[in-house]
Amino acid sequence: MTSEYDPKAIEPKWERFWAEHKFFEVTHQSDKPKYYVLEMLPYPSGALHMGHVRNYSIGDAVARYRWMNGFNVLHPIGWDSFGLPAENAAILHKKHPQEWTSANIAQMRAQCKRFGFSYDWTREISSCDPAYYRWNQWFFLQMLKRGLAYRKKSRVNWCRACQTVLANEQVVDGCCWRHEDTPVEQRELPQWFLKITAYADELLADTAALLRGWPERVLTMQRNWIGKSEGTRLKWPVQGTDLTIETFTTRLDTIYGAVALVLAPEHPAVEQLLHGLPGGASIRMGVERLRQQTIRAQVTGGVEKEGLFIGRFVLNPFSGESLPVWVSNFVLMEYGTGAVMSVPAHDQRDFEFAKKYRLPLKVVIQPPDRILSAELLRQAYTDPGRLVNSGPYNGLTSEEAIAKMTRDAAQKGFGEATTLFRIKDWGISRQRYWGTPIPVVYCDTCGVVPVPENQLPVILPAKVEITGMGESPLAQVPEFLHTTCPVCAGPARRETDTMDTFVDSSWYFYRYTDPHTETSPINPEATRYWFPIDQYIGGIEHAILHLIYSRFFTKVMRDLGLVSFNEPVKRLFTQGMVIKDGAKMSKSKGNIVEPDDMVERYGADTTRLYVLFAAPPEKDLDWSEAGVEGCHRFLNRLYRIVAKHAESLRSVRSIGTTRADGNPAADIATGVNALERQLLRKTHQTIRRVTHDFETRWHMNTAIAGIMELVNELYAVESSEEEISPPVLKEVLETTALLLSPYAPHIAEELWEMLGHEPGLLRVPWPRAQAEYAQEEEYEIVIQVNGRVRGRLTVTEDLSEDELRERALADTRIAELVRPGRIAKTVVVPKKLINIVLAS
């Protein structure tokens, strides 16, 4: 044993120890309460970055804390190993994606082990493993059987840089989520979709009902994303034709104020409406121009509202009034029916449109507190009110009118109540190689034929040329492409698209409960034991995509009879980003701090401690090298003081006040002196503080600050020249090691051993704070006069208000300020302060 802290020697030693003793391996056959803590599946991009380290350090602290509190802890890790970067790397380095991916996984696995994260490595999974992705295919087939997977030709988002289709969720500000400067284009392609909309209502409802342990902001984002709105679908007959146009509105009460019907430029009815109309050709050109604008607007966001009248009229089904039909770039084909009624007096967009094109304004809703007139309106009145100028509905409130008018419309057959969602079905087809093959074949005779389950997995062929251009590389592999039809045995072609990798990560956490099951995607018994996930930890960037897809998958699995609950994740924690020099760490900004460098220079414990200490985990963390050194100094300081006493304390038995099964007879009043009492008090207070933090809000920065205070106290005692009895000193030192162990496990294990204990802290019970020891013996009472601090008072017990006032007035300064008889009242906060309020 040296007296200098040497993480390079200590850390690998304990990592070997943990591995040799299978410390992190668990089974579901256990009498202990279970705890499933999960960090988000990483993409094996090459090496861990600080965001990973932060994520895993938080999760590891929680896992270790639960272990020490007697839980059977499932803490797994794996790899989200399909995806585009592997193909790009393949093109760049002329290396097979598999090779590149495997090398990255090997490196990142070694890094995780070097950080001492408590993963059960026997459960490691990798989504590019056929043993894993066969179940993606299996899920797809189940969904296909139930109509939850379907194929349709659709306008899709296409990224020129990725050469593939993007889900709506992958479009950020009109650009690709990966290529922020590449505008997304629209193309028509046949695509496979998963019917997430079938669960839209339930996904929405459960955000309120079942996700109490989720951050409010994530729930809000999901609710907005699902975007439910209840309204009415209406049919408008087109004059002079037998066509009708459908609109959707949430404000049926305003329909007597409609002055026009406005269509999206892409609306399929436009062509029919123009048919045989004089001047149709020039209108057609105008519409085409608007259509181009709409596409551009989706890319750049926001253009001026523009429109044109296309020479047709519709009849308002309620009033029978004839209204002009317009086409405008502000109406979206993707939402609702692609057509809206325009009510300028009561909708701001319609108001602006009407002002520009001099359409009339008709006020049909009056607010409770004033009278609106069309001439004086400066903006639309969009709140509810009472109906006017609305025929038989005059006098009704908006709410009453919507109900009654919807009923009437349904009765007369020109409308019905409709619930609309913003969320779209999930397009999962990708024209890429490195993903799960979609298990269907196309037969000229039989059409689209699912691959039979007993032929799974459809293996991704190893030999393939990846150019990054054109259609899926799989189409260039004849051995893969050409197959026989499972139904008629005739020649058939395989689907050459692969699945969105978000499919892989939608259910991976089930696989961890038994990754070796071969007959089913999940082991029901193990799933029953481990689920739900008690704590999920990851970045806010997955608030919508991954977390909503995962919830969808669980609901599908429930309906397949695989699980018996509705939501997979009980509590979710979203960590902040790691920032340096004011920006997120990234290669392009050149502000990356490599975890390996930090381990090399300071050790894993210092790095872990720093990422937890520098900021509360949910907030962004500003990287500071000086801060890392501070943490390193702290560990050194702790190591030194333990090393100094270790030899003499090895065979000493600690006083036992922190052990639940310890020595309760240790007498605080007589057995220990004042200094020892003070030290024990700080120790118990620190246990209480750290424990409370783990149980509530995870502000690990302050918990660690508490441990630092305890160590500072030890040093203060050290320099006081007074003797601390060995059993007390030992208890304080070993408690410090235990409290630190979730954050900095290697050094904690080393200190524990130096103090003469059997190693293996995960098996040591978490220390227990006892109120009698944590209790302060005296209190400093703040004396305020009119709310300002004017003095202090030290008391040893809870005094009554009168006694306290008397003691306060005994202070000469206070007596000076407080003339007799001027006291209006006194306010007392027990054990804290007294405020003497003077009459003015």
Added chain:
RNA sequence: GCUGGAGUGGCGGAACUGGCAGACGCGCCGGACUCAAAAUCCGGUGGGGCUUACCACCCCGUGAGGGUUCGACUCCCUCCUCCAGCACCA
């Protein structure tokens, strides 16, 4: 524009339920140790004033302004700034 979050020393941050603003760490200043330096240990460190005096005492101070309260970083109102998400959703 809407929704959510934030704004506190030179810096990261603390103050949990309305009760001493600035814990802990960094940085800085001073001292000890040393031939010297590093490391380490000890002390100081929001701003201003008063004072022979860092014994004390007084004033100001948590983005700005107002309010509630004996008392406000904390609650309420108005506004400003920053971050994130959504954004012509009918």
